[in-house]
Amino acid sequence: MTQDSPHNYQxxxxxxxxxxxxxxxxxxxxxxxxxxxxxxxxxxxxFQSAFTGxxxxxxLDYDLPxxxxxxxxPKRPHTELLETLVEELIAFCLKIKTVDAVRVSxxxxxxxNGRATPSVEFFRLRxxxxxxxxP
Numbered sequence: 001m002t003q004d005s006p007h008n009y010q011x012x013x014x015x016x017x018x019x020x021x022x023x024x025x026x027x028x029x030x031x032x033x034x035x036x037x038x039x040x041x042x043x044x045x046x047f048q049s050a051f052t053g054x055x056x057x058x059x060l061d062y063d064l065p066x067x068x069x070x071x072x073x074p075k076r077p078h079t080e081l082l083e084t085l086v087e088e089l090i091a092f093c094l095k096i097k098t099v100d101a102v103r104v105s106x107x108x109x110x111x112x113n114g115r116a117t118p119s120v121e122f123f124r125l126r127x128x129x130x131x132x133x134x135p
Contacts, residue, residue: 008049009100012060014042017069022078023085024108030078038082038106040069044093045101060098068092082106082120090124101125 017040023029029036044060053059069089079085086104093102105121112118 008047010046010048010051010060012044012062014040014062014066016041017066019070019073021073021076021085023080023082024111025080026111032078035074036108037110038085038108040089040107041103041105042066042089042093043103044096044099045103046098047100058098061096064096065089065093082108082118083122086120086122090122094124094126099126 018037019040020035020037022035023038024036028034042062042065044062044065046060051058073085086106089104090102093099093104101124103121103123105119107117107119109117
């Protein structure tokens with residue numbers, strides 16, 4: 001097993017980012033002024049064993065995706081699918097050089113008046129040649 005093995009990883013998480021956005025396919029969700037609360041969870045992964053960094057530049061930075069969600073999503077035009085938002089956020093996170101993989105979950109807590117919470121979750125790995133087994 002190498003140091004870059006996916007079996008050794010660091011994970012930094014950011015849970016319950018609360019943001020009001022225009023999202024959904026139901027008639028009541030499509031009103032031009034209607035925003036609804038969504039909750040976003042983000043897990044950033046780096047495949048590496050012991051942390052040897054000395055400053056914040058060596059860490060998985062959760063502030064960048066937090067700002068992306070809280071500053072950009074409220075300005076977006078209406079988005080029908082949570083899946084669209086999740087894929088865009090994953091693409092953003094994988095542009096961060098220290099991130100090797102990301103998990104994003106988005107929940108709509110008020111759709112069924114507290115009786116159920118719809119959720120969409122995706123996990124993506126950065127394509128890296130050094131994660132492949134060597135012959």
